[in-house]
Amino acid sequence: MLRSEPTPDPAALADYQRVLDRVFERSRELIESAPTWQAGLYRAVLACYTEMRSNPQALHLHFIATMRDARVLQTRVRHRDRLLALLARTRDDAPDSLHGEFLLNMIHASMRTQIKAGATPPDLDAAEQTFATILWRGAPLAR
Amino acid sequence: MSSGIVPRVPEETSAVGRPGRKRRPAAPHDVQLPSGRHGLSPRFVADNQRDRIVEALVDVVFSLGYPAASVERVSARAGVSRRTFYEQFDGKEDAFVRTCDDAAARLYARVDAARATGTTASEQLHAGLAALLDGLARKPRVAHMCVVGILSAGPAAIERRDAHNAGFARLLEEIARGQGGAPLPPLTAEGIVGAVHDVVYKRIAAGETSTLPALLDDLHGFCTLLFGQATDPRRA
Numbered sequence: 001m002l003r004s005e006p007t008p009d010p011a012a013l014a015d016y017q018r019v020l021d022r023v024f025e026r027s028r029e030l031i032e033s034a035p036t037w038q039a040g041l042y043r044a045v046l047a048c049y050t051e052m053r054s055n056p057q058a059l060h061l062h063f064i065a066t067m068r069d070a071r072v073l074q075t076r077v078r079h080r081d082r083l084l085a086l087l088a089r090t091r092d093d094a095p096d097s098l099h100g101e102f103l104l105n106m107i108h109a110s111m112r113t114q115i116k117a118g119a120t121p122p123d124l125d126a127a128e129q130t131f132a133t134i135l136w137r138g139a140p141l142a143r
Numbered sequence: 144m145s146s147g148i149v150p151r152v153p154e155e156t157s158a159v160g161r162p163g164r165k166r167r168p169a170a171p172h173d174v175q176l177p178s179g180r181h182g183l184s185p186r187f188v189a190d191n192q193r194d195r196i197v198e199a200l201v202d203v204v205f206s207l208g209y210p211a212a213s214v215e216r217v218s219a220r221a222g223v224s225r226r227t228f229y230e231q232f233d234g235k236e237d238a239f240v241r242t243c244d245d246a247a248a249r250l251y252a253r254v255d256a257a258r259a260t261g262t263t264a265s266e267q268l269h270a271g272l273a274a275l276l277d278g279l280a281r282k283p284r285v286a287h288m289c290v291v292g293i294l295s296a297g298p299a300a301i302e303r304r305d306a307h308n309a310g311f312a313r314l315l316e317e318i319a320r321g322q323g324g325a326p327l328p329p330l331t332a333e334g335i336v337g338a339v340h341d342v343v344y345k346r347i348a349a350g351e352t353s354t355l356p357a358l359l360d361d362l363h364g365f366c367t368l369l370f371g372q373a374t375d376p377r378r379a
Contacts, residue, residue, distance in 0.1 A: 067305075098358065102342060105340075106335060110334040113333045134369070
């Protein structure tokens with residue numbers, strides 16, 4: 001019989017939101033100072049994953065529970081959307097919002113697959129490779 | 144006791160009011176069978192009852208959410224007794240999972256048939272994505288139940304959703320290999336399916352299911368960028 005995963009309690013959700021808020025604040029500077037939008041997103045998702053790796057509960061919510069719990073999913077989606085809005089606000093070369101959404105979704109899905117498959121989350125080198133592959137292969141060469 | 148027969152996903156014909164409306168859900172008498180002696184075969188009667196239960200479940204989950212979709216409420220909406228419900232399904236979770244399984248199987252068959260009309264991998268991707276987005280938009284209540292409502296339906300439902308997504312990822316791999324191209328790089332198919340799923344989820348949750356077909360060309364373009372090197376043998 002399948003076991004139901006416990007619903008995240010409000011304190012865990014609040015901690016998760018705080019982690020995302022820290023990531024978002026850091027992303028402002030990273031996206032603004034990057035040479036291209038791809039580089040900006042790359043730095044932002046790397047900062048996010050680095051933060052998540054140091055906080056296993058947030059990592060679990062961000063990559064695993066998000067596919068099982070509507071509140072966690074909504075929290076993550078709000079964070080993704082504000083990151084994309086920040087990108088659009090701060091960079092003239094930003095991709096259109098659907099393209100950015102698709103790339104961030106794909107990065108998330110790829111990382112989720114790796115996290116579910118392994119005993120430990122991928123290290124930063126493996127994660128960097130995933131981010132770079134998707135952001136540069138999945139982006140037009142010129143805009 | 145479960146009959147073991149796969150339920151038929153209903154057409155989008157009826158709807159219970161959205162939350163907040165004071166409309167009382169009525170049993171779909173137009174599809175209810177006559178009472179007493181009617182000469183209909185037991186199989187026909189059972190199929191009709193099952194279809195009504197599935198339609199009622201989709202309605203109630205869409206309008207009130209999965210937690211509120213009790214067997215009693217769904218049975219009343221379907222115009223069947225609780226006993227009849229349990230003759231068809233093991234419980235509400237079973238009814239939910241089997242309804243989503245059926246919807247996913249139909250959607251997969253639609254996508255697979257559509258992609259077979261394309262010659263190149265790009266054409267197959269385009270045709271398959273078109274069938275997917277159109278199929279979801281045609282049945283918004285079923286799409287809502289199987290993409291959004293499923294998050295409340297328990298671990299069995301989540302596991303089935305993940306299995307359906309894995310099936311679509313395998314189909315993407317097949318499209319890439321079918322044209323003599325190299326296999327997709329690791330995680331590409333899972334990543335694309337996950338990305339499309341999240342794009343679709345956002346629109347369905349926002350009540351924008353009808354807008355999904357308009358995303359076709361953009362989504363096809365993004366997928367092609369990620370797919371390209373693996374599907375063109377000259378570049379592999």
